[in-house]
Amino acid sequence: SQKIEQNSEALNIQEGKTATLTCNYTNYSPAYLQWYRQDPGRGPVFLLLIRENEKEKRKERLKVTFDTTLKQSLFHITASQPADSATYLCALGGSTLGRLYFGRGTQLTVWP
């Protein structure tokens, strides 16, 4: 069965620095990969999607890369702010009917 690993359970960085989160997967060939943000007591919120034939996507301070050879995605938040503190989930997609396979998430804390 597919396995998804996010680099660490927690990441702490200083405000203004770039946060880099890693998502590795095995036993699956996703058609696309998504990143979600989840705050305590709330459902995940979609951030970015990258397709299997794309190398990089950007949205404001966010950047996602996707390497299907390494089976890895990197998620970057530049000029991080305390408001970016949350859990970030990667999700693999492309199976029939659109079900997603989620990693366990990385809890990011940005301190002033």
Next chain:
Amino acid sequence: GAGVSQSPRYKVAKRGQDVALRCDPISGHVSLFWYQQALGQGPEFLTYFQNEAQLDKSGLPSDRFFAERPEGSVSTLKIQRTQQEDSAVYLCASSLRVGGRAGIDTQYFGPGTRLTVL
């Protein structure tokens, strides 16, 4: 417009009780998903509806779990004879179209129902 809503937000049940969790998807959304999220874990797929048809229930952990979406809008997830291992947050998500390799569509999640079984 309104997002996905779920009720109740919190549910405490005694072991052996039956519970029913409700999901109101975004109006007009064809696809509806249920996920289970244990503490410190990512969401795990339970079941999928396309309109009123339940097309995938491969993630339901046991026959105590039952889901329906009779009119293609509101959905209910029912858990019979609850066990302590059922304690989790149950998330509902909807998307406008049918996703998968044929097409990609964003899933919009509700806030979840936190179920605690004592």
